[in-house]
Amino acid sequence: MKRTCVLYAIISIIGLSSCQQAGKGSETNMPDPQAEELFPKGNKITGKNFTGTAWLQMMIDNDSTLHAKMGNVTFEPEARTNWHSHPGGQILIITNGVGYYQGKGKPAQCLRKGDFVEIPPNTDHWHGAAPDDGFAHIAISLNTDAGDVIWLQPVTDEEYSQSIK
Amino acid sequence: MKRTCVLYAIISIIGLSSCQQAGKGSETNMPDPQAEELFPKGNKITGKNFTGTAWLQMMIDNDSTLHAKMGNVTFEPEARTNWHSHPGGQILIITNGVGYYQGKGKPAQCLRKGDFVEIPPNTDHWHGAAPDDGFAHIAISLNTDAGDVIWLQPVTDEEYSQSIK
Numbered sequence: 001m002k003r004t005c006v007l008y009a010i011i012s013i014i015g016l017s018s019c020q021q022a023g024k025g026s027e028t029n030m031p032d033p034q035a036e037e038l039f040p041k042g043n044k045i046t047g048k049n050f051t052g053t054a055w056l057q058m059m060i061d062n063d064s065t066l067h068a069k070m071g072n073v074t075f076e077p078e079a080r081t082n083w084h085s086h087p088g089g090q091i092l093i094i095t096n097g098v099g100y101y102q103g104k105g106k107p108a109q110c111l112r113k114g115d116f117v118e119i120p121p122n123t124d125h126w127h128g129a130a131p132d133d134g135f136a137h138i139a140i141s142l143n144t145d146a147g148d149v150i151w152l153q154p155v156t157d158e159e160y161s162q163s164i165k
Numbered sequence: 166m167k168r169t170c171v172l173y174a175i176i177s178i179i180g181l182s183s184c185q186q187a188g189k190g191s192e193t194n195m196p197d198p199q200a201e202e203l204f205p206k207g208n209k210i211t212g213k214n215f216t217g218t219a220w221l222q223m224m225i226d227n228d229s230t231l232h233a234k235m236g237n238v239t240f241e242p243e244a245r246t247n248w249h250s251h252p253g254g255q256i257l258i259i260t261n262g263v264g265y266y267q268g269k270g271k272p273a274q275c276l277r278k279g280d281f282v283e284i285p286p287n288t289d290h291w292h293g294a295a296p297d298d299g300f301a302h303i304a305i306s307l308n309t310d311a312g313d314v315i316w317l318q319p320v321t322d323e324e325y326s327q328s329i330k
Contacts, residue, residue, distance in 0.1 A: 038203075038260065038279045065285050066254045068307050089231045093258075093303065095203065114203045120230050138258065140305060142233050 037136060038095050039072040049151045051160075052079030052128070062144045069141040069148060075099060079135075080128020080160065083152040085121075088143025092117040092127060099135030100164055101127045108163040111137075121146065126155045130164065202301060203260045204237040214316045216325075217244030217293070227309045234306040234313060240264060244300075245293020245325060248317040250286075253308025257282040257292060264300030265329055266292045273328040276302075286311065291320045295329065 042057030053076040060070040067088075072095065083104070092101065094115045101117045102108035104124035111117065111127075119125060121143070129135035141148055155163075207222025218241040225235040232253075237260065248269070257266065259280045266282045267273035269289035276282065276292075284290060286308070294300035306313055320328075 038258075059281055060256065060283055066256070066283060066307050068254075068256065068305075070256060070281070089233075091225065091231065091233065091235060091305070093203075116224055116235070118225060118231060140233075140256070142231050142307065 037074075039138075041074045042072065045073075048154075049082045049084070050079060051082070051154050052076055054079045054081075054128075059138075062141070062148060067142070067144050069144055070138065072136060072138050074136040075129035075134060077129050077133055078131050078160070080155050081126045082154045083124050083126050085124050085150045085152070086119060086141055087121055087147035087150065088141065088145070089121040090119040090142060091140045092119065093138040093140075095136045095138060097135035098130040098133035099128055099137070100130065101125065102163050110164075111135075124152060128155070128160075202239075204301075204303075206239045207237065210238075213319075214247045214249070215244060216247070216319050217241055219244045219246075219293075224303075227306070227313060232307070232309050234309055235303065237301060237303050239301040240294035240299060242294050242298055243296050243325070245320050246291045247319045248289050248291050250289050250315050250317070251284060251306055252286055252312035252315065253306065253310070254286040255284040255307060256305045257284065258303040258305075260301045260303060262300035263295040263298035264293055264302070265295065266290065267328050275329075276300075289317060293320070293325075 039057045039059070041055040043055060045054045045056050055074045057072040057074075058070075059072060060066070060068065062069040075097075080100075092111075094111045094113055096113055099111050100108045101111055101119075102125060103119075109117070110130070117127075127137070204222050204224070206220040208220060210219045210221050220239045222237040222239075223235075224237060225231070225233065227234040240262075245265075257276075259276045259278055261278055264276050265273045266276055266284075267290060268284075274282070275295070282292075292302070
């Protein structure tokens with residue numbers, strides 16, 4: 001856990017300045033799927049577990065061999081997951097754009113292409129795009145015999161604005 | 166296992182034609198770390214488990230929370246791992262260049278940016294670059310309580326040439 005906290009701290013320090021710069025006068029900037037994306041956007045996500053518009057390209061369904069699940073999620077600006085947790089933990093690998101990860105009770109961390117996040121099991125959190133930028137990440141859910149995801153309440157506009165300012 | 170085999174088949178069909186094209190008259194083409202790489206090359210790999218020159222950027226060390234390990238491996242043309250297996254399985258996500266994955270007794274599969282491979286537990290295999298191209302992939306070792314990797318013999322020049330022709 002110490003390593004994870006150090007990673008969070010480093011990402012926070014680096015991320016805060018770059019995201020503050022990105023927010024100043026930048027135009028809305030969606031990832032270009034032809035030029036930069038590793039994976040296709042896939043299907044628009046429906047249901048109540050996301051705010052705003054996001055897409056999911058499933059890559060590996062949960063199976064009894066790897067005990068893992070993998071997909072690529074693409075968020076439009078301001079789009080984000082609900083609060084949720086993973087009983088077996090998850091890894092995010094950022095492939096495009098600018099966005100945030102926030103663990104409950106901790107500062108939101110700004111994330112860019114090439115960053116990654118280790119999400120410990122049973123940790124309430126959300127992830128999603130910055131207000132003026134699209135965002136895409138690979139999500140690898142681990143140890144899925146323990147369960148995949150527990151969805152919670154939406155991240156309200158007020159929570160979102162407060163967290164990333 | 167059925168899904169994995171179907172994936173292998175699809176990758177093989179798509180990959181064979183594109184890799185054959187890439188090999189014809191192409192110049193040696195290393196990935197450009199500034200322009201395209203998601204991650205830095207990291208440190209040159211030493212020891213007896215690789216043939217040729219490759220680099221490792223460790224991203225997540227094995228830990229007791231996620232039971233997983235993640236790194237980015239960059240191969241020069243012709244560089245490849247020894248034969249090896251993972252007791253808990255592994256996922257490869259190709260981030261740059263052209264290369265191959267081969268499970269023991271199966272055809273080698275050509276891989277490019279955006280492809281991924283599910284490697285089942287305890288499956289002897291190798292991965293590495295094409296003869297005329299660099300290659301980079303993220304490697305996520307899973308369920309590492311079972312063990313991380315069992316290294317075996319090198320992939321000889323003859324095996325390599327025969328597998329990818």
